[in-house]
Amino acid sequence: MSDTRAGRLGVGVIGAGRVGTVLASALAGAGHALVGVTAVSDESRERAEALLPGVPVLTIPEVVERSELVLIAIPDAELPDLVSGLAATGTWRPGQIVAHTAPGYGIAVLEPAQRAGSIPLAIHPAMSFTGTSLDLTRLAETYFAVTAPAPVLPIGQALVVEMGGEPVVIDEADRAAYAEAIDTARSFSRSIVEQASGILHGIGVDQPGAYLSSLVRSAVDDALSAER
Template sequence: MNAHPPTEAQDRPARLTVGVVGAGRVGPALAASLQLAGHRPVAVSGVSDASVRRAAELLPDVPLVTPAEVLARAELVLLTVPDDALAGLVSGLAETGAVRPGQLLVHTSGRFGTAVLDPATRAGALPLALHPAMTFTGTSVDVQRLAGCSFGVTAPEELRMAAEALVIEMGGEPEWIAESDRPLYHAALAIGANHLVTLVAQSLELLRDVGVQAPDRMLGPLLGAALDNALRSGDAALTGPVARGDAGTVAAHVAELRRHAPQNVAGYLAMARATADRALAHGLLKPELAEDLLGVLAGSAPDSSTAPDSPSGPGPNGPGPDSPGQDGPGEDSPDQDGRGPDAFGNGPEGDER
């Protein structure tokens, strides 16, 4: 449910003509959402065949034109290109005189605030940074997912109400992020969303390798519970062999990964070290058990794939007390940018998010 009250008429943007520069996964969805709020998409630019298809699906009958023509037709322009292309695009548009005074220029990059729009601001544009914390598919489902989605918002103080109103009209929830905090904010989302996809994909592959017929069905309830527990309880939700200090079990994991999936070893060790640090800091991992565990993670312990199971780990009679089978689990767009995070994530396609 949207926690914000309806915007007052004086705070609500007038019905605007909307243009999209970069018909990747994000731009057409945001424009379609604004259309539902009464704004009118009038122009879109795109490079690839996939972009043309997305624009046709989400913004039917909206003409495909050049970026300069988008700015010529629209009062509100969404710049939905990859982060590394944004500064060059803005500079080029400003230098060629495409930017018009009073035009709302909105980018959707998580990394940048409004400073990246400075060349256009000097030309009279009104700069907004509205980053949806959501992974995008490039289909109509994205419009529905914007309901309740948080947006990282950065804007000049005089445009604050307009920025909030646009986000709320798209069904989102504005969260104000300081200009200097944008890179850290974006890093946080990438850790949670992009890395989650990598971890899940690795788990799926390993389960297939051991013959699990429906790894997605096996992981779904476990990961759903783990995510829910983590969002509710933070570090208190940690379970599994690292949090318990089961050095023998962790050594066996590492040995098996080295044999069967060596490409996953570095990631396992890095995440296990981070988990151990957090478990220690929050009193979940007993200090007397941490030394052997950290030795395994540092590579100082011998291959113990045949070592006996620790008392609290899996034994001959089944899972231990904290195994996933008992009391809990042991993360485009996001990808907001359609690259897989950035969201946070999926993969760059030409110059579009």
């Protein structure tokens, strides 16, 4: 599954959404081998073909069976049932790295896989994804929340660095608060921009999003600089 270079892994991706495909592409760029991806909808298949050309589209059990590193990038609500369901069928393997990207979960949700001997990692990039190659450049300025058992924490941190990001350790007990902060920043930013765009559109300004772009970016940069 892995190639002959030290530290290179056979990576399988569960979920060909915006996050999973971009992170998988970044891992491939770091030299890891992509062994399979799951993609159900036409949109996800098209995204996989665009960002992960040549990577076979497989079922979830097939992806897990072939992978040394399983990257799970699915909606948060689906994660517990997926992990426990695969554990019930004996799919997880000893020594296999299992990493998810859900902001609200740490490694406790991966306990069924850990019981089978898998290595649990929670790795969340604090970034809004487009699901295109543009995201690969943006990873270079993105922080990742990493939660893992202490002995394997360096594995999660190393994977983040390989993807171009900056790892930040978040304790298991703090994942809920972390997720709240991420959701607040995302939803507040979106709602404010939509409100302002609506007002400008109402007074006849064409392309209000483009009009606000420089203002919003500079205002956010100023606010973030004040917090450093």
